Every structure is written in structure tokens, then in C-alpha cells.
Amino acid sequence: MAEVAWIAVDWGTSNLRVWAMDASGQVVDTHGSDQGMGVLDREGFETALLSLITPYLAQGRVLPVVCCGMVGSRQGWAEAAYLSTPCAPPDGQNATRVAVNDPRISVFILPGIKQISPPDVMRGEETQIAGYLAVNPDFDGVLCMPGTHTKWVHISLKEIVSFQTFMTGEMFALLSKQSVLRHCLVSSGFDQSSFDAGLSDALGRPQLVTAQLFGLRAGALVADLKPAAVRGRLSGLLIGAELSGARPYWLGQNVAIIGDPKMSDLYRKGLAAQGVDATLVDVADITLNGLKAAYESLKEQVL
Amino acid sequence: MAEVAWIAVDWGTSNLRVWAMDASGQVVDTHGSDQGMGVLDREGFETALLSLITPYLAQGRVLPVVCCGMVGSRQGWAEAAYLSTPCAPPDGQNATRVAVNDPRISVFILPGIKQISPPDVMRGEETQIAGYLAVNPDFDGVLCMPGTHTKWVHISLKEIVSFQTFMTGEMFALLSKQSVLRHCLVSSGFDQSSFDAGLSDALGRPQLVTAQLFGLRAGALVADLKPAAVRGRLSGLLIGAELSGARPYWLGQNVAIIGDPKMSDLYRKGLAAQGVDATLVDVADITLNGLKAAYESLKEQVL
Numbered sequence: 001m002a003e004v005a006w007i008a009v010d011w012g013t014s015n016l017r018v019w020a021m022d023a024s025g026q027v028v029d030t031h032g033s034d035q036g037m038g039v040l041d042r043e044g045f046e047t048a049l050l051s052l053i054t055p056y057l058a059q060g061r062v063l064p065v066v067c068c069g070m071v072g073s074r075q076g077w078a079e080a081a082y083l084s085t086p087c088a089p090p091d092g093q094n095a096t097r098v099a100v101n102d103p104r105i106s107v108f109i110l111p112g113i114k115q116i117s118p119p120d121v122m123r124g125e126e127t128q129i130a131g132y133l134a135v136n137p138d139f140d141g142v143l144c145m146p147g148t149h150t151k152w153v154h155i156s157l158k159e160i161v162s163f164q165t166f167m168t169g170e171m172f173a174l175l176s177k178q179s180v181l182r183h184c185l186v187s188s189g190f191d192q193s194s195f196d197a198g199l200s201d202a203l204g205r206p207q208l209v210t211a212q213l214f215g216l217r218a219g220a221l222v223a224d225l226k227p228a229a230v231r232g233r234l235s236g237l238l239i240g241a242e243l244s245g246a247r248p249y250w251l252g253q254n255v256a257i258i259g260d261p262k263m264s265d266l267y268r269k270g271l272a273a274q275g276v277d278a279t280l281v282d283v284a285d286i287t288l289n290g291l292k293a294a295y296e297s298l299k300e301q302v303l
Numbered sequence: 304m305a306e307v308a309w310i311a312v313d314w315g316t317s318n319l320r321v322w323a324m325d326a327s328g329q330v331v332d333t334h335g336s337d338q339g340m341g342v343l344d345r346e347g348f349e350t351a352l353l354s355l356i357t358p359y360l361a362q363g364r365v366l367p368v369v370c371c372g373m374v375g376s377r378q379g380w381a382e383a384a385y386l387s388t389p390c391a392p393p394d395g396q397n398a399t400r401v402a403v404n405d406p407r408i409s410v411f412i413l414p415g416i417k418q419i420s421p422p423d424v425m426r427g428e429e430t431q432i433a434g435y436l437a438v439n440p441d442f443d444g445v446l447c448m449p450g451t452h453t454k455w456v457h458i459s460l461k462e463i464v465s466f467q468t469f470m471t472g473e474m475f476a477l478l479s480k481q482s483v484l485r486h487c488l489v490s491s492g493f494d495q496s497s498f499d500a501g502l503s504d505a506l507g508r509p510q511l512v513t514a515q516l517f518g519l520r521a522g523a524l525v526a527d528l529k530p531a532a533v534r535g536r537l538s539g540l541l542i543g544a545e546l547s548g549a550r551p552y553w554l555g556q557n558v559a560i561i562g563d564p565k566m567s568d569l570y571r572k573g574l575a576a577q578g579v580d581a582t583l584v585d586v587a588d589i590t591l592n593g594l595k596a597a598y599e600s601l602k603e604q605v606l
Binding site for chain 1: 377468473508512517518524541
């Protein structure tokens with residue numbers, strides 16, 4: 001096994017992922033756990049991290065650890081204060097050093113980014129953006145980042161100019177699992193033509209979305225609307241409403257989509273229906289690439 | 304105690320309310336329980352009812368019981384098939400008779416109303432509408448019925464012409480209790496000026512509502528937005544989006560609001576900001592009045 005030179009960490013609300021890296025930037029090993037920020041108190045972070053990386057530690061040397069994500073929030077291990085737009089994604093210089101008990105590690109947390117007006121925040125996506133720009137340094141346009149809280153990010157001259165977050169993913173989860181609509185989603189399946197119709201309806205009349213949501217329940221009761229059609233239309237209505245609101249971001253723009261492939265493809269199709277030919281980005285190493293860029297700048301400037 | 308001539312029952316998903324009525328239409332007594340449709344299986348309904356009305360039963364005579372609400376849904380005691388718009392609110396002639404074990408009661412359930420296109424349903428509100436029309440027989444205009452699922456109902460010539468349901472109340476509950484926004488609603492309070500601003504923003508740009516919802520979280524994190532302001536603005540955004548979608552119902556119309564007084568007043572203020580002077584209806588006896596009207600027609604035609 002190659003010698004581990006540093007540790008990359010993606011630490012979100014629900015999950016913890018670590019990569020043991022060698023000096024040339026290759027992954028030596030990787031591990032994950034469900035010890036996300038949401039289940040840890042402040043004292044629990046170091047223990048959770050050590051439980052995954054102890055094999056790489058040695059007496060007499062200090063291993064750098066570079067983290068991103070909700071671990072840097074006020075409820076996290078240590079608060080890494082937001083950068084403010086317009087700004088480049090954070091590099092090692094912007095990292096917050098965390099006080100630790102174990103002398104064999106030196107831990108840094110990358111900050112998130114805030115926007116004052118209109119108010120918005122990101123934590124984690126900024127490192128994906130850094131990873132994307134590390135591979136596509138000349139990108140100028142808009143990143144669409146579908147997820148629980150979908151981000152639309154305007155990038156120009158390697159800077160994040162502005163961004164806007166939509167609660168689409170969280171709304172889909174709440175409505176499909178906790179609302180009255182859950183009764184009409186009892187089986188799986190996803191009908192694409194229902195997605196297309198819902199998308200088109202919401203883009204045309206976004207003000208009717210909350211009525212059309214109840215229409216799914218009513219359609220199941222009085223018009224035998226099937227679960228696959230409900231799921232497709234629910235997704236189409238919510239993404240359609242988002243695309244309607246995000247129009248200033250994508251209209252006439254160069255758009256790249258960064259996210260879970262299945263979800264990204266729904267956004268790609270929605271944008272295609274509006275005449276926008278968006279690129280799907282391979283997200284396999286995107287966060288790791290951002291952490292690597294941060295480590296390189298840390299090495300030059302801090303370590 | 305005056306002799307009980309019949310029993311009125313409002314039986315929803317969460318609650319059961321019974322009124323013991325004399326022959327002149329006066330309330331002799333009333334009782335409630337939490338034995339709503341949602342917690343009962345089909346065999347449980349008769350027991351739940353008897354547990355509240357046994358004191359009024361006597362051997363050798365049959366007491367009529369008139370019910371409305373989710374008790375008549377497919378998951379209820381017995382399915383009372385929907386009437387279809389356009390139609391008058393149901394009267395006793397439309398009631399479904401339920402098979403019971405106890406010979407001392409004769410149970411009738413009033414149907415809900417469905418609309419085929421666009422698909423929509425109500426169960427319970429139709430009896431409130433009947434109660435309103437019993438007192439205001441010449442009403443011509445629109446009823447706004449705020450609640451978990453707010454209904455807008457076009458009434459003309461004593462008929463329900465069309466209606467539209469918005470999930471506003473359920474969305475408020477889900478977002479304020481289950482979403483990421485719950486973190487910025489830790490204390491109570493309701494800021495009216497934040498409501499007004501949210502309402503105006505959503506009416507102007509309903510397509511931005513899901514972005515503005517996340518903006519509440521971001522505002523709390525980066526701009527010290529207080530819980531009372533978050534709650535006011537959340538309510539304003541959701542009601543504003545609804546008013547935007549319901550514009551064809553209220554624009555230039557005679558509007559009466561039937562619902563919880565606090566909630567109704569928010570709708571009244573929202574409509575007033577759009578130049579519509581809506582009437583607040585006293586809802587104290589409205590469902591009971593609808594059940595009384597149904598009992599009168601049952602007495603004439605069935606009993």
C-alpha cells in the first residue's frame with residue numbers, strides 16, 4: 001500500500017466519506033460511514049473521523065485532513081465562516097483549522113459560501129464547483145446542481161457570481177412520503193409522459209402548482225390515476241416550477257448539470273424541452289477533485 | 304333534558320363530533336372524541352359512535368343519525384359515492400344508509416362532491432356549504448374555505464358550479480415542522496409585515512416561491528431573520544402563491560371566507576391587498592346547519 005500523505009473528507013448532514021490519498025494525488029483507500037453531522041455532537045467528530053483513519057496514522061508525523069460540507073456549519077465540528085459572493089470557490093487559504101486532541105492529525109475545514117441579497121447559502125456544493133473548475137478552468141456559464149436543495153450557480157472568470165437555491169428535492173420527499181399524496185404513491189414506477197406533461201403545466205402556470213398537487217390525489221380517487229403517473233407528474237410539476245423560477249439562470253446560457261445521474265437527466269430533459277442543450281457532468285470524483293485542489297493550495301501556503 | 308329526536312355527526316379524519324338534537328332543531332347536548340376515521344377500522348365506527356350516544360338510545364324506537372365527512376370515504380365506515388359538479392350540496396336524498404348491528408340507530412352518511420375536470424374532491428366542506436346556503440339561500444359568488452386543503456368554490460343558483468383545492472395548509476405544516484425551515488421556527492410569534500411582504504412577492508412572482516422558501520433558511524443564517532418573521536413570511540409566500548393561482552375565482556367576485564377565524568383573517572387581508580373586500584363567515588354552527596338541512600329532507604323523503 002502506497003504511503004498515505006493526507007486525508008480528504010466529505011462530511012455532510014447524513015454521511016461521512018474519507019479518502020486516504022498518496023503524495024501524487026492518487027486514492028490509496030476510501031471508507032464511508034453514517035456518522036454525518038446530524039447525529040454527532042461537537043465532541044463526537046474527532047472520534048468518528050479517527051474510527052475511519054487510524055490505520056494511516058503514525059507516531060511522530062502529522063497527517064493533514066481536509067474536510068468540506070456541513071461539518072463546517074455552526075452545528076458542526078467547528079464553524080468555518082462563509083465566504084461571500086462574488087468569490088472564487090474556497091481554497092486551502094480559506095480553511096478553518098480545528099483544535100484536535102490527537103497530535104497525529106491536523107484538520108482543516110473549507111468554508112461554505114453565502115450571498116447577502118437575496119439571502120442564500122451553500123455548504124459542500126462550493127467544493128464540487130472547485131472540483132469542476134479544476135477540470136474545466138475556462139467554464140463560463142451556469143451550473144445546475146440538483147439535490148435536496150437544488151442550486152443554480154452563475155460562474156464567470158472562475159468566480160461564483162451569484163446563486164439561487166430551490167427546495168425542490170426536499171419538497172418532493174415531503175410530499176411523496178409525508179403528505180396526503182403518499183396514499184397515491186403506494187407502488188414504485190415513474191411515467192415519463194406524466195413528467196413531461198407536469199413539467200409543461202408548471203412552466204406555463206407555476207401559480208397553479210399547489211392546486212395541481214392536490215389534483216394528483218383527486219385524480220387517483222376519481223380518474224384512476226396510477227402511482228407511476230402520480231410520481232412522474234409530481235416530479236414534473238416541482239421541476240417545472242423550479243425551471244420557471246430559474247429562467248434568468250438558464251435562458252440563453254451555457255448550462256452544465258452536476259448531480260445524481262437519474263435526477264440530472266430529468267433536469268436535462270426539462271431544459272431540452274425549453275430549447276437548452278445542457279451538459280451532464282460526470283460527478284464521480286468531483287468533490288474529491290475540489291478537496292485535492294484545496295490540499296494543493298494548503299500545501300503551498302500553510303503546511 | 305328535552306327528548307333527543309336525532310343525532311348530527313361531523314366525522315373527519317382526526318375528530319368525531321356528535322350533537323344530540325331535539326325535534327325543533329335545538330342542540331340538547333354535544334360530545335367529541337379523537338376517534339376520527341384515521342384511527343378506526345371498518346368495525347370500529349359503530350362502537351366509537353355508540354360510546355358517545357348511548358344515553359340517548361331507547362328500546363323500541365330508532366334514532367336517526369346523520370353523518371358527514373371522511374366517515375363516508377372508501378377508507379371510512381361505508382363509502383358514500385361522490386356527487387358530481389355541477390350540483391347542489393347533498394341533502395338527505397343523497398345519503399347512503401349504513402348497515403348497523405344496533406337496532407336502536409339508523410345511520411346515514413352524506414356524500415362528498417367530485418369534479419372530473421380538472422380532477423378535484425371534497426368531503427365535509429359540502430356540508431358546510433349546505434349550512435351556509437341554508438342561512439344565505441341567495442348567495443351568488445365564491446366561497447373561500449381555508450384549511451389543510453383550502454377550497455375555492457364557485458356558487459351560483461344554489462349549485463356548486465366548480466371548485467379548486469390548494470394544498471396550502473398541509474404545505475405550511477410540512478415546511479414548518481418537517482423541513483429544514485423548522486430550524487428557523489424554534490419560537491412562536493407571527494410578524495404581520497413579513498406576511499404582507501411574502502404575500503406580495505409570491506403574488507408577483509409565484510414561480511420563485513420554492514427559492515424564496517429556502518431564502519428563509521438562508522436569511523436566518525446570514526441576515527439574522529427572526530422566527531416571527533420567518534413564520535409570517537412563510538405564511539405570506541404560501542397564501543400569496545395560492546391567491547395567484549386562485550385569481551380566476553376571486554377576481555371581480557363576491558367572496559365569503561369560511562374557516563378558522565385566524566386563518567380566515569389572513570386570507571381576508573391578502574384579498575384586501577388585491578382590492579377584494581371579502582366577508583368573514585361565522586362558522587360556529589355551519590356544519591351543524593348543513594346536517595340539519597339534510598335531516599329535514601331525510602325526514603320528508605326517507606324516514
